[in-house]
Amino acid sequence: xxxxxxxxxxxxxxxxxxxxxxxxxxxxxxxxxxxxxxxxxxxxxxxxxxxxxxxxxxxxxxxxxxxxxxxxxxxxxxxxxxxxxxxxxxxxxxxxxxxxxxxxxxxxxxxxxxxxxxxxxxxxxxxx
Numbered sequence: 001x002x003x004x005x006x007x008x009x010x011x012x013x014x015x016x017x018x019x020x021x022x023x024x025x026x027x028x029x030x031x032x033x034x035x036x037x038x039x040x041x042x043x044x045x046x047x048x049x050x051x052x053x054x055x056x057x058x059x060x061x062x063x064x065x066x067x068x069x070x071x072x073x074x075x076x077x078x079x080x081x082x083x084x085x086x087x088x089x090x091x092x093x094x095x096x097x098x099x100x101x102x103x104x105x106x107x108x109x110x111x112x113x114x115x116x117x118x119x120x121x122x123x124x125x126x127x128x
Contacts (some may be wrong), residue, residue, distance in 0.1 A: 008041055008042070009042075011041055012038050012041045012042045012045065015034045015035070015037040015038035015041065016034070016035070016038050016047050016048070016051070018030075018034045019031045019032075019034035019035045019038065019051050020051075022034060023051075023054065023055070023058075026058075028055045028058050028059060031051065031054075031055050032051075032052070032055045034051075035048045035051035035052055035055065036048075036052075038051070039052075044075060045075060046071075046072040046073070046074075046075035046076040047072070049068050049069070049071040049072035049075055050068070050069065050072040050091060052065075052068035053065045053066070053067075053068035053069035053071075053072060053091070053094065054094070056068060057094055057097075057098060060101070062098035062099075062101050062102045062105075063098075063102065065094070065098050066095055066098050066099070069091050069094055069095050069098075070095070072091060073091060099111045099112070099114050
């Protein structure tokens with residue numbers, strides 16, 4: 001008997017896909033709900049955290065967005081989930097832009113110091 005994708009995994013994927021569609025429609029409340037439902041199914045997977053970070057970024061909640069994006073990177077590293085270079089560069093780019101926005105809002109130089117992290121700096125260069 002051939003083993004397929006579990007019902008739990010299918011539900012997780014469905015919520016991630018529905019969240020992506022909600023983001024495309026600028027329905028960030030629905031996207032957050034869908035990412036939360038995915039997270040409730042599998043809190044070890046990075047996609048839900050990535051989604052939380054994207055929604056929080058759109059809401060201009062940059063500190064919270066950074067926490068979620070960093071959690072996504074940790075989940076990918078800890079669990080060895082496949083993450084494409086594009087996804088990783090998108091996460092780093094969003095983190096870098098969040099730090100710039102936070103610096104502009106607060107004039108707190110610690111946000112600029114964080115950008116000097118080599119990965120963030122390289123992302124900024126690539127985004128230009």
